[in-house]
Amino acid sequence: MAKYLLLKHYRGAPDPVNDVPMDRWTPEEISAHMQYMHDFAARLEGTGEFVDAQALAPEGTFVRYDGEGRPPVTDGPFAETKDLIAGWMVIDVDSHERAVELAGELSAAPGAGGKPIHEWLELRPFLTAPPTITE
Amino acid sequence: MDEALLRSLTPTVIGVLVRRGADFAAAEDAVQEALVEAVRGWPADPPRDPKGWLVTVAWRKFLDVTRSDAARRRREERVDAEPAPGPASEVDDTLQLYFLCAHPSLTPSSAVALTLRALGGLTTRQIAQAYLVPEATMAQRISRAKRTVSAVRFDQPGDVATVLRVLYLVFNEGYSGDVDLAAEAIRLTRQLATAIDHPEVAGLLALMLLHHARRATRTAPDGSLVPLAEQDRRRWDTGSIAEGVEILQAALARDRLGEFQAQAAIAALHADAPTAEETDWVQIVEWYDELVRLTDSPIVRLNRAVAVGEADGPRAGLAALAALDDTLPRHTAVAAYLHERDGDPATAARLYADAALRAPNLAERDHLTRQAARLNTRRPLGERGARFP
Numbered sequence: 001m002a003k004y005l006l007l008k009h010y011r012g013a014p015d016p017v018n019d020v021p022m023d024r025w026t027p028e029e030i031s032a033h034m035q036y037m038h039d040f041a042a043r044l045e046g047t048g049e050f051v052d053a054q055a056l057a058p059e060g061t062f063v064r065y066d067g068e069g070r071p072p073v074t075d076g077p078f079a080e081t082k083d084l085i086a087g088w089m090v091i092d093v094d095s096h097e098r099a100v101e102l103a104g105e106l107s108a109a110p111g112a113g114g115k116p117i118h119e120w121l122e123l124r125p126f127l128t129a130p131p132t133i134t135e
Numbered sequence: 136m137d138e139a140l141l142r143s144l145t146p147t148v149i150g151v152l153v154r155r156g157a158d159f160a161a162a163e164d165a166v167q168e169a170l171v172e173a174v175r176g177w178p179a180d181p182p183r184d185p186k187g188w189l190v191t192v193a194w195r196k197f198l199d200v201t202r203s204d205a206a207r208r209r210r211e212e213r214v215d216a217e218p219a220p221g222p223a224s225e226v227d228d229t230l231q232l233y234f235l236c237a238h239p240s241l242t243p244s245s246a247v248a249l250t251l252r253a254l255g256g257l258t259t260r261q262i263a264q265a266y267l268v269p270e271a272t273m274a275q276r277i278s279r280a281k282r283t284v285s286a287v288r289f290d291q292p293g294d295v296a297t298v299l300r301v302l303y304l305v306f307n308e309g310y311s312g313d314v315d316l317a318a319e320a321i322r323l324t325r326q327l328a329t330a331i332d333h334p335e336v337a338g339l340l341a342l343m344l345l346h347h348a349r350r351a352t353r354t355a356p357d358g359s360l361v362p363l364a365e366q367d368r369r370r371w372d373t374g375s376i377a378e379g380v381e382i383l384q385a386a387l388a389r390d391r392l393g394e395f396q397a398q399a400a401i402a403a404l405h406a407d408a409p410t411a412e413e414t415d416w417v418q419i420v421e422w423y424d425e426l427v428r429l430t431d432s433p434i435v436r437l438n439r440a441v442a443v444g445e446a447d448g449p450r451a452g453l454a455a456l457a458a459l460d461d462t463l464p465r466h467t468a469v470a471a472y473l474h475e476r477d478g479d480p481a482t483a484a485r486l487y488a489d490a491a492l493r494a495p496n497l498a499e500r501d502h503l504t505r506q507a508a509r510l511n512t513r514r515p516l517g518e519r520g521a522r523f524p
C-alpha cells in the first residue's frame with residue numbers, strides 16, 4: 001500500500017473546466033458538491049483506502065527562526081497567490097494507477113449547473129521510511 | 136460491569152486519596168490500577184459497596200507504590216504520621232479535584248484533558264479521539280498536566296471562575312467520535328452544582344442545558360448549519376429547556392449576576408419564543424447590555440449589534456457594528472446579514488463571500504458560501520442570467 005496526498009488548490013492549479021466561483025453556484029449545487037465529496041470519502045472508508053481529509057483556511061503565516069532571543073519573523077515573504085492550498089485528502093492505495101483513478105473521480109465533483117467541475121488536483125506520493133527488511 | 140458507575144466513582148476516589156495526602160499523579164495511577172482490578176474481579180464477585188471497595192483497593196495500591204519507592208520514604212512517614220482521615224463528605228473530595236484539574240498553573244488544553252480524565256473518567260484514547268489528536272500526544276499532555284499539579288498542595292479552595300471556564304471549554308468542544316463532550320460537560324457541571332452553591336455554577340448549567348436543548352436542530356443531516364431562525368422548534372428538547380429556565384430563575388433570584396447567568400438569560404429568551412418572529416429582541420438587547428457591562432468583550436458587542444439589528448432595525452444594527460473593529464471574527468458575516476436585511480443584496484453577497492474566506496470552521500464556511508450563492512443566483516440580472524430563476 002502506498003499513501004498519496006490529493007491537494008485541492010484555491011488558486012495556482014490550472015483553471016477547472018467548469019470554472020464558476022462557488023459563490024455563483026446555487027445553494028443546491030453547493031450541497032450536491034459537498035455531498036459528492038462526502039460520499040466519495042465514505043466510499044473510500046468502505047474500501048479501506050481513506051486516511052484523512054482536511055480543509056485549510058485561505059491564509060497562513062510564514063515563520064522562521066531568526067536568531068536567539070528574537071521573535072520569529074512573520075511579516076513575509078508571503079505565499080504567492082498561485083500557491084494557495086484549500087485542503088487535502090490522504091488516501092492509502094495499492095498502486096499509483098488507483099491513486100490517479102481516485103483523484104480523477106474526486107475532480108469530477110459536480111459544480112455549477114450540476115456539471116463536473118473538472119478541477120485539477122495535485123497528487124503527491126508520501127515518502128516512506130526505508131524498509132527494515134530488503135529482499 | 137457498570138461502566139457508568141465506575142466512571143462516576145473515579146473522581147470521588149481520586150479525591151479521597153488526594154485528601155489523605157497522596158499527590159495527584161500517584162492517586163490517579165492508584166485509582167487506575169484499582170479500576171483494572173474491579174474490571175477483572177467484579178463480574179464474578181460484585182462488592183456490596185463499590186465506592187468503599189475502590190477506595191480501599193486504590194489506597195492499598197498507593198501505599199504499595201509509596202512503600203516500594205525508597206526515595207519516597209519520607210513522604211510515607213509523613214502520610215503514616217497524619218491522623219486518620221475523618222469522615223469527609225464525598226462532595227468535598229470531588230470539589231477539591233475540580234479545583235485541582237482547573238488549576239491556573241495548567242494551560243487551558245491541559246486543564247481540559249485532565250478534567251476529562253480525572254473527573255470524567257474518560258480513557259486517554261477517548262479524549263484523544265474527541266480532540267482529533269494521536270493517543271500518544273494526548274497521553275503526553277495528560278501526564279505533563281499531572282506532573283504540573285502534583286506539586287500543588289490543597290489547603291484552600293481554588294477559583295470557581297477558573298473551573299467554570301474549563302467546563303465551558305469542554306462544552307463548546309461539542310461532539311466528535313464516540314464521546315459526547317457537551318453531555319460530559321453537563322454531567323460534570325451538574326455534579327459541581329450539587330457540591331457548591333454558587334449562582335454562576337447554576338448559570339453555566341442553565342446555559343449548557345438551554346443550548347443543548349437545541350442541538351439536534353442546529354445542523355441538517357448533511358452537516359450543514361441551520362440558523363436559529365430556521366430551526367424546527369418542535370424538535371427542541373422542552374425538558375432541558377424547562378430545567379434550564381428553572382435553574383436560571385433560582386440563580387437570578389439571588390441577585391448575584393455574572394456572565395453565565397446573563398448568557399443563559401439570552402438563551403432562555405430564544406428558547407421561549409414559539410417562533411423566531413416572536414423573539415423578545417428588546418429584552419435580549421438589555422441582557423447584552425448587562426453582558427457588555429460584565430465582560431466588556433468585543434465579541435459580546437458584536438452579538439449585541441445583531442440583537443440591536445433585530446430590535447431596532449438593520450440600520451441601527453449597522454450603526455452599532457460601525458463602532459467595532461472589523462477584524463473581529465464574524466464581523467463580516469454580521470455586516471453581510473444586516474446589509475441583506477437592509478435591502479442591499481449585492482453588498483450582502485459580496486460580504487458573505489468575503490466572510491466565507493475568513494470562516495473559522497468548515498460548517499460556517501459552507502453556510503456563508505451558500506448565503507452568497509443564494510443572493511448571487513437569485514438576482515435576476517446577475518451574471519448567470521435566467522438560468523436559475
